[in-house]
Amino acid sequence: xxxxxxxxxxxxxxxxxxxxxxxxxxxxxxxxxxxxxxxxxxxxxxxxxxxxxxxxxxxxxxxxxxxxxxxxxxxxxxxxxxxxxxxxxxxxxxxxxxxxxxxxxxxxxxxxxxxxxxxxxxxxxxxxxxxxxxxxxxxxxxxxxxxxxxxxxxxxxxxxxxxxxxxxxxxxxxxxxxxxxxxxxxxxxxxxxxxxxxxxxxxxxxxxxxxxxxxxxxxxxxxxxxxxxxxxxxxxxxxxxxxxxxxxxxxxxxxxxxxxxxx
Amino acid sequence: xxxxxxxxxxxxxxxxxxxxxxxxxxxxxxxxxxxxxxxxxxxxxxxxxxxxxxxxxxxxxxxxxxxxxxxxxxxxxxxxxxxxxxxxxxxxxxxxxxxxxxxxxxxxxxxxxxxxxxxxxxxxxxxxxxxxxxxxxxxxxxxxxxxxxxxxxxxxxxxxxxxxxxxxxxxxxxxxxxxxxxxxxxxxxxxxxxxxxxxxxxxxxxxxxxxxxxxxxxxxxxxxxxxxxxxxxxxxxxxxxxxxxxxxxxxxxxxxxxxxxxx
Numbered sequence: 001x002x003x004x005x006x007x008x009x010x011x012x013x014x015x016x017x018x019x020x021x022x023x024x025x026x027x028x029x030x031x032x033x034x035x036x037x038x039x040x041x042x043x044x045x046x047x048x049x050x051x052x053x054x055x056x057x058x059x060x061x062x063x064x065x066x067x068x069x070x071x072x073x074x075x076x077x078x079x080x081x082x083x084x085x086x087x088x089x090x091x092x093x094x095x096x097x098x099x100x101x102x103x104x105x106x107x108x109x110x111x112x113x114x115x116x117x118x119x120x121x122x123x124x125x126x127x128x129x130x131x132x133x134x135x136x137x138x139x140x141x142x143x144x145x146x147x148x149x150x151x152x153x154x155x156x157x158x159x160x161x162x163x164x165x166x167x168x169x170x171x172x173x174x175x176x177x178x179x180x181x182x183x184x185x186x187x188x189x190x191x192x193x194x195x196x197x198x199x200x201x202x203x204x205x206x207x208x209x210x211x212x213x214x215x216x217x218x219x220x221x222x223x224x225x226x227x228x229x230x231x232x233x234x235x236x237x238x239x240x241x242x243x244x245x246x247x248x249x250x251x252x253x254x255x256x257x258x259x260x261x262x263x
Numbered sequence: 264x265x266x267x268x269x270x271x272x273x274x275x276x277x278x279x280x281x282x283x284x285x286x287x288x289x290x291x292x293x294x295x296x297x298x299x300x301x302x303x304x305x306x307x308x309x310x311x312x313x314x315x316x317x318x319x320x321x322x323x324x325x326x327x328x329x330x331x332x333x334x335x336x337x338x339x340x341x342x343x344x345x346x347x348x349x350x351x352x353x354x355x356x357x358x359x360x361x362x363x364x365x366x367x368x369x370x371x372x373x374x375x376x377x378x379x380x381x382x383x384x385x386x387x388x389x390x391x392x393x394x395x396x397x398x399x400x401x402x403x404x405x406x407x408x409x410x411x412x413x414x415x416x417x418x419x420x421x422x423x424x425x426x427x428x429x430x431x432x433x434x435x436x437x438x439x440x441x442x443x444x445x446x447x448x449x450x451x452x453x454x455x456x457x458x459x460x461x462x463x464x465x466x467x468x469x470x471x472x473x474x475x476x477x478x479x480x481x482x483x484x485x486x487x488x489x490x491x492x493x494x495x496x497x498x499x500x501x502x503x504x505x506x507x508x509x510x511x512x513x514x515x516x517x518x519x520x521x522x523x524x525x526x
Contacts, residue, residue, distance in 0.1 A: 014285075017287070018286075019285060019286045019287035019290065020285045020286075020287055020385070021285070021286070022277075022282060022283045022284070022285065022387065023281075023282045023283075023284070023286070024280070024282035024283055027282065086387075086391055086401075088391065088394045088395050088399050088400070088401050088402065089391070089394075089401045089402075089405075090401075090402065090403070090519065091402075093395075093398065093399035093402065093516075094398075094399035094402030094403075094516045094517060094518060094519050095519070096399070097398045097399050097505075097507065097514050097516035098516060098518055098519075100507065100509060100514070101505055101507045101516070104507055104508075104509060114509050114510070118398075118512075120394075120395040120396075120398065120399065121395065122283070122387050122391040122392060122394070122395040123387070124285065124349075124385050124386070124387060125391075128349055128351065128352070128385040128388075129385060131351045131352075131383075131385070132351050132356075132383040132384065132385040133383075135351075135356065135357075135360045135381075135383065136351050136356035136357035136359070136360050136383065137351070138349075138351050138352045138353075139351065139352075139353065139354075139356065139357025140353070140357075140409070140415075141406065141407055141408050141409060141423055142352075142406065142407055143404065143405065143406035143407075143427075143430075143432055144404055144405055144406075145404050146403070146404060150520070151519060151520020151521065152403075152520045152521045153521060156431075156521055159429070159430065160404055160430040160431070160432070162430075163426040163427070163429050163430025163432070164406075164426070164430065166422070166426050166429075167406075167422060167423040167425075167426025167427065167430070168419075168423070169406055169423070169426070242360075242364055244360065244363065244364045244367055245367075246363060246367060246377050247377070249381075251360050251363070253356075253357045253360035253361060253364070254357060255357060255361055256353065256357050256358070256361075256409075256414060257413070257414020257415045258414065258415045258416060258419055
């Protein structure tokens with residue numbers, strides 16, 4: 001073991017807008033010589049990435065991206081593992097710790113990983129970007145559910161959808177659809193409709209905070225997987241969420257209580 | 264109606280660390296002449312607040328703070344309504360839209376509010392700060408529950424706790440205790456223990472990202488309201504969350520799936 005600090009930064013860079021990237025994220029990228037990320041994320045960051053070695057593995061290679069980041073950091077090169085949104089929310093951060101855990105249990109052969117210092121830098125998630133664009137969707141209790149049944153059995157997801165319904169949580173769907181998956185979102189809608197009104201507001205936020213941003217507010221019973229793609233965040237209000245229209249502006253907010261006694 | 268733009272910024276400034284404040288938040292504060300906030304939030308921001316008029320109402324005066332912000336903006340003064348964390352998550356943003364909604368329904372007498380342009384700037388929430396400090400607690404489906412029964416009946420909260428348990432969500436508690444409330448958190452613990460193991464990791468994050476930061480990782484059955492105060496974020500893992508120890512560092516992560524087939 002050398003006395004050189006081996007450093008891995010695990011960084012979320014927010015929804016896309018450079019004005020929503022935390023200064024700490026930029027500091028950590030600045031301090032790194034190696035950047036491990038899906039290519040598109042780096043384009044949004046611009047100059048700060050110049051002069052650094054980019055390791056750009058394709059989507060689907062997540063576990064190898066986490067391995068590469070640990071390997072590079074363990075070799076003494078200060079490394080940044082980067083994703084958009086919050087890297088701690090359904091993203092790469094958990095894979096780094098899963099690998100460390102495997103090593104601690106003796107199921108990997110990379111003792112050098114255990115010498116790596118890790119700092120996780122949170123970022124503003126797509127869910128928060130969507131909520132802020134329409135007002136205050138997350139004003140009261142909420143949950144997130146990934147609709148991808150690649151790693152979680154559909155029965156588990158379905159049970160969770162019923163729990164979200166019975167608990168009347170505002171629900172944000174991650175991985176709502178993919179090229180191979182299109183029926184889950186409509187099933188999720190039908191389950192929620194068992195618990196909350198058809199007119200419950202739903203926000204579709206596509207390419208949030210980026211040039212191509214498109215935000216739509218629809219009713220829960222109008223939600224259709226055909227209107228949603230991999231770049232869309234879908235959030236459904238709870239039974240008290242309100243869609244209000246003020247001239248050319250429209251908003252969705254979720255009241256912070258169920259008594260409304262203060263107004 | 265004049266042709267002057269009447270602007271209200273509704274801004275979350277993150278958990279406390281200046282390096283986690285979004286540049287957009289600072290831009291909006293810079294552009295404002297009036298700042299409406301609980302005093303402590305402004306101290307953390309420093310210089311950017313110099314030369315502006317501070318309107319510092321005490322805690323508990325939330326609705327009046329939202330009214331004041333709308334009034335000031337409607338009078339033509341560019342105004343920033345500020346809170347720590349994400350102002351859209353259990354915070355002031357929803358009160359602004361609740362007031363607008365009341366006006367649109369004719370229950371207020373402030374038509375001038377309807378001319379105010381509103382921009383909401385999200386911030387990094389305490390939940391995300393806690394998760395990043397311990398690794399990747401929010402790697403899979405999660406929910407948030409406020410334990411304050413001031414505005415939400417306890418029966419609703421209790422039902423939601425059972426839903427969080429049956430859905431096996433990672434759970435973050437907002438408003439876990441207050442000077443007047445101490446039994447809710449222990450009841451919440453007991454409900455979760457009906458659904459997940461006693462050794463489920465729980466994170467207590469106090470004064471996150473600030474100088475006095477203190478982060479502890481305990482077991483669910485060790486959670487006790489006496490160890491928690493109003494400045495503490497409490498997050499309980501799901502049944503698969505893992506607490507791992509690597510020398511002097513310890514981490515909590517929640518695997519991103521229930522199959523673990525990739526490792």
